[in-house]
Amino acid sequence: MTPMQQLYLLVPLAPLAGAILAGLFGRRIGRTASHVVTILGVAVAFVASLFIYQDVAAGNVFEGALYTWGRVGDLAFEVGFLIDSLTVTMMLVVSFVSLMVHIYTIGYMKDDPGYQRFFSYISLFTFSMLMLVMSNNFLQLFFGWEAVGLVSYLLIGFWYERPSAIYANLKAFLVNRVGDFGFLLGIGLVAAFAGSLNYAEVFAMAPELLDLTVPATGWPLLTAICICLFIGAMGKSAQVPLHVWLPDSMEGPTPISALIHAATMVTAGIFMVARISPLFELSPTALSFVLVIGATTALFMGLLGIVQNDIKRVVAYSTLSQLGYMTVALGVSAYSAAVFHLMTHAFFKALLFLAAGSVIIGMHHDQDMRNMGGLRKYMPVTWLTSLIGSLALIGLPLFSGFYSKDAIIEAVRHSQIPGAGYAAFCVLAGVFITAFYSFRMYFLVFHGEERFGHAPHDHHEDAADGHHHGLAPGQKPHESPWVVTVPLILLAIPSVLIGFVTIEPMLFASWFDDVIAVLPAHDSLAGLREEFHGAFGMALHGLMTAPFWLAAAGVVSAWALYLRFPQIPARIRARVEPLYTLLENKYYFDRFNEVVLAGGSRWLGRSLWRGGDQLLIDGLLVNGSARVVGWVAQAARLLQSGLLYQYAFWVIIGLVILLALWWPALRLGALS
Numbered sequence: 001m002t003p004m005q006q007l008y009l010l011v012p013l014a015p016l017a018g019a020i021l022a023g024l025f026g027r028r029i030g031r032t033a034s035h036v037v038t039i040l041g042v043a044v045a046f047v048a049s050l051f052i053y054q055d056v057a058a059g060n061v062f063e064g065a066l067y068t069w070g071r072v073g074d075l076a077f078e079v080g081f082l083i084d085s086l087t088v089t090m091m092l093v094v095s096f097v098s099l100m101v102h103i104y105t106i107g108y109m110k111d112d113p114g115y116q117r118f119f120s121y122i123s124l125f126t127f128s129m130l131m132l133v134m135s136n137n138f139l140q141l142f143f144g145w146e147a148v149g150l151v152s153y154l155l156i157g158f159w160y161e162r163p164s165a166i167y168a169n170l171k172a173f174l175v176n177r178v179g180d181f182g183f184l185l186g187i188g189l190v191a192a193f194a195g196s197l198n199y200a201e202v203f204a205m206a207p208e209l210l211d212l213t214v215p216a217t218g219w220p221l222l223t224a225i226c227i228c229l230f231i232g233a234m235g236k237s238a239q240v241p242l243h244v245w246l247p248d249s250m251e252g253p254t255p256i257s258a259l260i261h262a263a264t265m266v267t268a269g270i271f272m273v274a275r276i277s278p279l280f281e282l283s284p285t286a287l288s289f290v291l292v293i294g295a296t297t298a299l300f301m302g303l304l305g306i307v308q309n310d311i312k313r314v315v316a317y318s319t320l321s322q323l324g325y326m327t328v329a330l331g332v333s334a335y336s337a338a339v340f341h342l343m344t345h346a347f348f349k350a351l352l353f354l355a356a357g358s359v360i361i362g363m364h365h366d367q368d369m370r371n372m373g374g375l376r377k378y379m380p381v382t383w384l385t386s387l388i389g390s391l392a393l394i395g396l397p398l399f400s401g402f403y404s405k406d407a408i409i410e411a412v413r414h415s416q417i418p419g420a421g422y423a424a425f426c427v428l429a430g431v432f433i434t435a436f437y438s439f440r441m442y443f444l445v446f447h448g449e450e451r452f453g454h455a456p457h458d459h460h461e462d463a464a465d466g467h468h469h470g471l472a473p474g475q476k477p478h479e480s481p482w483v484v485t486v487p488l489i490l491l492a493i494p495s496v497l498i499g500f501v502t503i504e505p506m507l508f509a510s511w512f513d514d515v516i517a518v519l520p521a522h523d524s525l526a527g528l529r530e531e532f533h534g535a536f537g538m539a540l541h542g543l544m545t546a547p548f549w550l551a552a553a554g555v556v557s558a559w560a561l562y563l564r565f566p567q568i569p570a571r572i573r574a575r576v577e578p579l580y581t582l583l584e585n586k587y588y589f590d591r592f593n594e595v596v597l598a599g600g601s602r603w604l605g606r607s608l609w610r611g612g613d614q615l616l617i618d619g620l621l622v623n624g625s626a627r628v629v630g631w632v633a634q635a636a637r638l639l640q641s642g643l644l645y646q647y648a649f650w651v652i653i654g655l656v657i658l659l660a661l662w663w664p665a666l667r668l669g670a671l672s
Helices: 003-057 085-108 115-134 138-156 163-194 199-209 221-236 245-251 254-262 265-275 284-305 311-331 335-362 380-394 400-414 420-446 482-508 526-531 535-542 546-564 568-575 577-584 586-639 644-671
Strands: 062-072 075-083
Touching: 003 062, 003 075, 003 085, 003 115, 075 085, 075 115, 075 138, 085 115, 085 254, 085 265, 085 335, 085 482, 115 138, 115 254, 115 265, 138 163, 138 221, 138 245, 138 254, 138 265, 163 199, 163 221, 163 245, 199 221, 221 265, 221 284, 245 254, 245 311, 254 265, 254 311, 254 335, 265 311, 265 335, 284 311, 284 420, 284 586, 311 335, 311 400, 311 420, 335 380, 335 400, 335 482, 380 400, 380 420, 380 482, 380 546, 400 420, 400 482, 400 526, 400 535, 400 546, 420 546, 482 526, 482 535, 546 568, 568 577, 577 586
Parallel strands: none
Antiparallel strands: 062 075
């Protein structure tokens, strides 16, 4: 094994070592040592990723198996790495954001009794995601896929004393299993028809698979494979209708909300589709399916952010909407734009979540924005970093979100994939909606009148420990400690600069050329590539485009409704009560799941219990066989009485019967 291959191994194994030490020995080594070993593990992974980035930038790529743990015929089950430009981009994003979350957790979870356990979980989460993005085959991809799902279950339900947390993590686990069923079917089709699980070998066979159909259905094989795999992405990356678990994942502590929503679990589906772009490019039907699902998610999930009052849920619905934008980019074959937005979004969304957590700390674990206001003067660092994150989210020119979001909008505008017209409307309308709910949150939290310290609040995030939550009358908010504010500052820097610095190599140079496959007919970024004259020129041009003015209109509308004329929202709500009710009930997806799916499952379960368990198993097989034995025993008791004269009587009767049966035969024998 070469030194560089050893460095590859160090990236996932360093966080794993920290997770094991904190998880198994956390009580022995103490709280400080637990966070030191886990932070050190993730820091080592990040530094190693920087060295690997330099190696990949120099033109060195690695693809190979490190360990083969099984064979079935010609099908090999391997642990291997594929280190290329896409992989190293994900490695840097995951390890850096995770490092910031680890440092932030020291301040946020300092009073929690599960301190060591939480550090073990988030470090294990980082290991799982790194194994996923570094894989060179579908089997290892599936391992990382399921591992992040399992650890997210543990983290969302971290405060397991609360019924709402248990409900949320169970919901996340079950909804993701629905998506994973499709994902597993897709991998099964790949293994059955390609005879391999290795990416390179499967991609090389893609032209041969193009002419095949799924037996007994007539469906094009590649379309079936791509749609099945994307169903897995719909669950993991929270696309409609498998999005319902993500808002409820807010029941977990804020650091894991940032980790799940920014750079790890929810981006796994986006990464997966970009990785297997050579398959998706050969199926326009699958691309159109991806496009429509992404556009629907981008628009309709953004609308839900408008009616949320929980600060974390506003950011959560923002994540759903931005994941829709990434999926739209995948659907128009702008895979590099999707990964670009994944990267920029990771920084500013982690910043917004961690800033929301800082606000929650300052408000003594009150999350309701209606109880905030005027926090700017009490929490200046949190205020400024929140403003930067919000400006990046709405796509203000020169901020990172502008470059990636505008690239997606331009790609949709130039695309010929069926559904592009619908997607263009959704992503443009989403610009106004994003700006409106983002600055509604910003104005309600940091500006306007102070609405805290007037009454006790019961809405909180902390564990049910019996303490008062929310600021008491006369109590004032306070800025968070340095372990909270330093990660905010370090995340704010790339939220401003990363798009400006990286747009040209990621979208218009050769960074992804040998990794992402795009057919010339699907090259939706060609128009933007021709018009691009530098990052600064793009920002200047952006000031004259529709997305900028839509975003500005959203900001002004939020200012007018929530600062200048705060009485108007209540009047608007009264006028459009049915629409507000629809949004407040989240389009009744949860109600549908509870009544139809969960209700149907309960009915089926009761039917199987009554018909299968009670009637067939207990009634016929178990109790029925016992009854038959009892009937036989009852009959046998008549013959086995223990009285000698009855036995003599049965002997005589038996002799008479035998003689009656044998007498004709004995008589014929005597005559002969």
